[in-house]
Structure formats: C-alpha cells, structure tokens
Amino acid sequence: MSSQLTRRDWLRASGLLTAGVGLSCFSVAKTNSLPAPLAPEFVNEFAFTDDPFSKMNKLKARLLANENPLGISPAAKEALCKAAESGNRYAWTEFGQLKKLIADDELVTPETIMLSPGSSDILMASADYFAKNGGTILTSAMTYDDLLDRSAKFGAKIVSVPMTKDYKFDLATIKSKITPDVKLVYLVNPNNPTGTVVPTAELESFIREVAPKVPVFLDEAYIDFYEPAARPKLGKLVAEGQNVILARTFSKIHGFAGLRLGYAIAKPELLKAIKPYTNGEFAVSITTLMAGIASYQDKDWQNHCRAENAKARDYTSKALADMGYEVIPSSANFILFPIRMKTKTFSNAMFANGIGIQTRDFDGQPYCRVSIGTMDEMTAFIDSFKKVVG
Ligand SMILES: Cc1ncc(COP(=O)(O)O)c(C=O)c1O
CATH class of the missing domain: 3.90.1150.10 (Aspartate Aminotransferase, domain 1)
Known part of the structure; x- marks a missing residue:
C-alpha cells in the first residue's frame, strides 16, 4: 500500500470518526x-x-x-458538540468574542463586561466586596436573597423596604433610607419572586439620583422576558460612568442553568474592585462559552x-x-x-x-x-x- 493511499484512508477514517462523534453528541x-x-x-x-x-x-x-x-437553542447544541472537540484547549479569543457581541448590543465597550459561570458568582463576589466591612445593604422586601444572605454572613445589616400593596418596589422609601452606612442598593428587575417590573424611566431616574451617593446593583436575571422593544437599555448608565452594576444570566431564556454563564456590566473600576472576589473568567468553560456565543445570536x-x-x-x-x-x-x-x-x-x-x-x-x-x-x-x-x- 502506498503512503499516499494510507493517508487518504486515514483522512477518510478520521472524517467518518468526527461525523460519528457529532452524531452521538x-x-x-x-x-x-x-x-x-x-x-x-x-x-x-x-x-x-x-x-x-x-x-x-x-x-x-x-x-x-x-x-x-x-x-x-439548536445552534447552542451544535456549538456545544463542536466545542467538545476543543475541550483540551483553554478558552482564549472566545471571551472577547462574546463580550464584543454583548457590548455592541448594550452600547458599551467590552472593557465594561465581565463574564462569569452564572450570575451567582457576580452576586456573591459583590456581597463579599461591598459587605466585607459590615455596613448596610439596602433593598426591597420580597426579593431574591442570595446576595443579601451572603452579605449578612459578613455582619452587614439588611434593610428591606416593604413593597407597595400591588407588589412593586417602593423606590421613594428606599431612597429615603440612604445613609452613609449604606454600602450597596440591591434591586431585581423583573423581580424574583413577584415577577413585577419597575417602569424603565423610573428605574433610570432612581439610578441617576442614587448612584452618585451609593452603588446600585441591578439584578436583571429575567430581562430577556421583556418583549425586545420594551427591554430596558440601561447600559448607557455604565457608559456614562455611573456607579451601577448590571447582572445578567444565560440561565433563564437561554436555558444555560446547568451550563453556567452570566456577566456583569459595570465601569472598569467597579469590575476591577469586584474581580478578586470572583472565581475569575476562566471558571467559564470553553464549551459553555462557545454555546453561549451561538445562543446569544440565536x-x-x-x-x-x-x-x-x-x-x-x-x-x-x-x-x-x-x-x-x-x-x-x-x-x-x-x-x-x-x-x-x-x-x-x-x-x-x-x-x-x-x-x-x-x-x-x-x-x-x-x-x-x-x-x-x-x-x-x-x-x-x-x-x-x-x-x-x-
Ligand atoms: C434574581 C436572580 N438573580 C440571580 C440568579 C442566579 O442565577 P445563575 O447563577 O444561574 O445565573 C437567579 C437564579 O434563579 C435569580 O433568580
């Protein structure tokens, strides 16, 4: 058998093998x-x-x-199977690719985006950073409590303002509770567990008024359930340099709860402060990243x-x-x-x-x-x- 034939056979065989792996995946x-x-x-x-x-x-x-x-998504499934073949390599350019896609949509620069294995890592890291010396975390009652529970473990005091009768955030009262002891204001929109939303104009003016005094953490885990035309576009506040952290997750509409992917949008100084408390972007696997890039565009x-x-x-x-x-x-x-x-x-x-x-x-x-x-x-x-x- 000539060496050329051997090589052709080998190529054909490896091609078939690859197709076989894809199929079973x-x-x-x-x-x-x-x-x-x-x-x-x-x-x-x-x-x-x-x-x-x-x-x-x-x-x-x-x-x-x-x-x-x-x-x-079917596109994410395909990307995931393909990515499995790159599992031996560290993710590299993929971080930048996903950040660029998000940045273009949000009208911010990629430097204002930090990826994470689910948004929980960002919530926990923010709790660690803002509550490490105690102080107060200000929020609403009937909201998602992961960041709050973690902050309380550091001895931070949690001040939860009761909701209005129709299960909305009482933003005026929240504002009135700001004191020098407040280290962070935490809001979730749409809120979990009530599912209620704050009108975008109200949310924006609340952040504009509050963020110069105290950082605002806006947990937007469920933002993708807004109809695209109604979706709040608060990335502009980050672009303006406001003290605000927007937290997002792929766990909900993208269906990545098990794959783990999330991100924060905040000015680079804020990201730099929180980063040492996170697990680092390398905690996101190449499979999840490649699937995330596909899902984001689908x-x-x-x-x-x-x-x-x-x-x-x-x-x-x-x-x-x-x-x-x-x-x-x-x-x-x-x-x-x-x-x-x-x-x-x-x-x-x-x-x-x-x-x-x-x-x-x-x-x-x-x-x-x-x-x-x-x-x-x-x-x-x-x-x-x-x-x-x-
Ligand atoms: C409001 C809110 N924020 C953050 C998270 C964390 O999600 P993940 O860590 O899966 O991104 C959840 C999960 O249910 C949530 O409801």
Whole structure:
C-alpha cells in the first residue's frame, strides 16, 4: 500500500470518526433535557430526608427553579458538540468574542463586561466586596436573597423596604433610607419572586439620583422576558460612568442553568474592585462559552421561548384566577400567588403528585411560586393544584 493511499484512508477514517462523534453528541442532546435520575445509592441516601427537593429529578413537572423547559437553542447544541472537540484547549479569543457581541448590543465597550459561570458568582463576589466591612445593604422586601444572605454572613445589616400593596418596589422609601452606612442598593428587575417590573424611566431616574451617593446593583436575571422593544437599555448608565452594576444570566431564556454563564456590566473600576472576589473568567468553560456565543445570536430561539413562556403563563394565571386566586401579574418565567394552606402542607402535597414548586411565607401569608414550564407541565400543575386545594 502506498503512503499516499494510507493517508487518504486515514483522512477518510478520521472524517467518518468526527461525523460519528457529532452524531452521538446530537442524539444525546436531543433526548436528555433533564439530568439523569439519581443513581440508586443516592436515592437511598436521600430517602432518609423529608426534603421534597431530593425528588427533583423524578418530577413530572419541575417548576421550582425558573429554568427554561424547552432546553438550549439548536445552534447552542451544535456549538456545544463542536466545542467538545476543543475541550483540551483553554478558552482564549472566545471571551472577547462574546463580550464584543454583548457590548455592541448594550452600547458599551467590552472593557465594561465581565463574564462569569452564572450570575451567582457576580452576586456573591459583590456581597463579599461591598459587605466585607459590615455596613448596610439596602433593598426591597420580597426579593431574591442570595446576595443579601451572603452579605449578612459578613455582619452587614439588611434593610428591606416593604413593597407597595400591588407588589412593586417602593423606590421613594428606599431612597429615603440612604445613609452613609449604606454600602450597596440591591434591586431585581423583573423581580424574583413577584415577577413585577419597575417602569424603565423610573428605574433610570432612581439610578441617576442614587448612584452618585451609593452603588446600585441591578439584578436583571429575567430581562430577556421583556418583549425586545420594551427591554430596558440601561447600559448607557455604565457608559456614562455611573456607579451601577448590571447582572445578567444565560440561565433563564437561554436555558444555560446547568451550563453556567452570566456577566456583569459595570465601569472598569467597579469590575476591577469586584474581580478578586470572583472565581475569575476562566471558571467559564470553553464549551459553555462557545454555546453561549451561538445562543446569544440565536434570536429566533429566544423569541420562541419568550412566546411559549407567555402562552403557558397566561394559561396558568387564568386557570388560577378562575379558581379565585389573586395572581400577581408577572413579566418573567414564574408567577407568585397567595395560597390558603400552610406552605409545607401544600408543597408536600404537590410534590407527592410529582409537581415541584416553591413556597414562601411573607408577613405570615403563605405563597406559591410556580415556574412556567411547558403547556403539558402547567396543565399537570393546575390538575394537581385542584386536587390539593380541594
Ligand atoms: C434574581 C436572580 N438573580 C440571580 C440568579 C442566579 O442565577 P445563575 O447563577 O444561574 O445565573 C437567579 C437564579 O434563579 C435569580 O433568580
């Protein structure tokens, strides 16, 4: 056999091999939208606990973590499979590519963007940085508490201003609570768990007024659920040099909760201050980065997910309202409503039916927060709800 023939054979063989790897990667990606059920030894271990979350991977409807039930975009899947072949290389230019895409959209420079493995890393690092010497973190009641809990661990005082009767932030009262002891103002828009939003003009003037006195952390984890035309564009405040940190995540509309990707937009001095408390951008894997670059550009998938979310959210809100429940109007991929049963009783009964939800008490009133899943999942949620509340 000539050496030329050998090489051609080898090339053909390696080409086929590559196609084969691609194929199996796609077929796995298509069929496996939930993590595999726990191995039996772990199930036994968890069987000793009454924590309903231990049954996460066995649920009929997993409506407790505001995940995207439709999965990641087809373009992201393809990029992920391709990226697997680069898994032996450190990510390099990919960081810059993704930052450039985001910067162009937000009308900021790439230097004002810091990538992270999910936005939690940015929330935690900001808590560490701003609360390291104590002080006060000012926020609203009924909001996402990861950054607040972490700040409290450093001995920071958390001042939470009650919401208005219609579950909106009371920005005027928040403003009135600013003292020299306040190290950070933390706001979430759209807010978790209420799903409510602050009108963009109000948010912008609040930041313009407050940020010269104290930094504002605006957690925009659910911003992608705004219709594109209505989406707040507050990157301009960063470009102007305001003391504001915008935190974003790919965990929601992009469906990257397990892949882990997020970013902060803030002026370079602020990013530099927070950075030592983060895990560093290299904590984002090349697979996630390449998938993120593809997903970011796949507007069709984002539009599809947003539309499906709105449809299933409307169905669920209406079904609950028809049963006489007061549903808080939501602009995100979950809804919150007061229930008439103790949280634990309600939650256990729903989990027993295979429906995972979250419950919380606010001022002694129990609430259910249900994430928006597929139409089938929401129908199962409503069926179970009817049985549980009788
Ligand atoms: C308001 C808010 N911020 C931040 C996060 C953190 O998300 P991740 O770390 O997955 O980006 C979440 C997650 O649910 C959230 O609801």
